[in-house]
Amino acid sequence: MTQPPSCSEGEAQGASPSADVVDPWVRFGWLLAAIWLVFLVFPLGSAVLADVAVVWRALTIALIITFALVYLRGFWADDQPPGTTRRLHLYLLVMGLLALATVPVIGLSALGLVPFMLSFSGMALPTRQALLLLGAAMVLAVVAPLLAGQLDDLWFFLLIYPMVGLTLILISALDQRAGRQRESQQRLTISEERERVARDVHDVLGHSLTVVTVKSELAERLVDVDPERAKAEMAEVRSISRQALAEIRATVAGLRVARLTDELAAAEQALTGAGMRLEVRGSPEEVDPRHRIVLAWAVREAVTNVVRHSGARLCQITLGQDRLSVRDDGRGVSGRREGNGIGGLRERVEQQGGSVSLGPGAPGAGDGARGSGTLLEVRLGGADDTGETTAKVAT
Template structure:
């Protein structure tokens, strides 16, 4: 498979519903900006400041929704590097709230919960703490210094509760992300050891057989040339099988996602004259599931190249499921290192692995979460 086709395969993976529609959550919460809008309608300030207030309100909405969408698409925040553009959007949100004060008065405090959430989920941890503390202090001082501001106690309660909620939820998200990252690193380390073991087993077995057959062919070349030719033909077939197996194993070691593993597996199978069919989309599995699934897929394809003598391999992907079926000669009697490695990886990922004969013929390898 060419690099262009591989890149196309990667682009065709559909985005998750959250990536496509998560921005709607930001739109729904904007309903609470009705209070600054009401304050502008009832404002007795100079017309100039009322116009400025309406412009600031519209710009605030555009910046908030746009920044939320930008954060979903480009990442940042929650322990990840934040782009400079997100900081400019954050500064714009604060500026809109400040210029609204002359026309809206205390109702401009309604912008604070949105600014707090943007800092917590879209910027850095330092920005979360500074913004949360500043929002609580500003709301508290407003109520203490301006007697008629006691009616805004509801906003103070909301700011306090939101500060707690944002702190707890973002901490949990960061810890979950860190645990997932460490899990990937540990799994990758185990996968490298497994690849080294697979290559050693494959090369050791193949070279042993090739050595024996070459010695036999050398003894027969004068006494039985026809049988010597047959042994040489077997050596050619064995080396071709070993090369294909090593190619599949090494390609699997380079692949970091299920999409890439499918592409490298297709290349290895095509070189052996085997057709690969894929049912479902890789995006049906979570990132952690995809990592384990890619290793199982690599091992299953390697086994097909080594033993199956198959013409077609079918990979089925669904939420919590990866199935690999071939139409070859079926599973052998014993369980090799490859099968044991797949079971160990599945167990470590909290999944169950099934291995056996297919419904019609061949072999079926299935992992379920």
């Protein structure tokens, strides 16, 4: 009956269900409570058969019916957030007073109303309070028959009270535990979505801003020497900026999907603008379709780092069925800390069961005049590279 706390963060991230979707248990839990009202037939029967004036019998029947209505109203109130414990205590107090008021007419039969109070407390109150009420009810079940000298009914109440109370307390505890698990899962989903958005935004903006910076610097150098070329570079800057804005919007909406062919074309554009030459070995068609999206992100991140940090003249991209390598002939990565971009790439690849390695390239990489350079390798499976071809793009 206790509704788990809602998580407004999930709504902000678009990861939680609509606030209008209500758990059926919360909406209709009171109906389950109403089923057990059939057992009020026993105290009602005692009231009908009581050897008292008709007016007192009618009044007692009205008290029992009122008890039933308060019982149902209490369950309904517990289902309505926030439903404070203080208000639930008030419902229990009213039910207790109504049950007590029936004692002059139906006597010990009034003890038949106590299980309804135990079920209500078991579902609506904290476990400790429900157990305290169960203990008090057990004492009442012993003391009342002893005082009335009707010990024949003692066994019934000693059996039914713990059965009802403990069963409902257990159900409530399990329901609360399930609610906490749902909340934890929701928070985990929100966290994963945040990481996805942060990773995608970094990859999109990092690449686009790097290219924009390179082309802006080139246009600045060309503005006096070759104004037309400078205008063309600035036109590309405008186009890239618009594309980056569209990609950011798509990323936030969860629709951004990198395409390997597009990333290779963007890599050529970025490297050319930075005065570097690109060699592509292999073809996107050779890559397993299952791996193309991940490898496309790897191309984007690797080329961004080459443009930013390498100072290289040549960049080689080698594609295989389930792997990728990006090698440059620049200054290398010795003594440099791994950045957030590579960390995000590792997360993407490891989610697909692959691995990422980053280190010095082989001596003489590329043109061979700049030292060992840097080698980034992404592996997503055990198949060997197939059908590698070489396409050289001159700058």
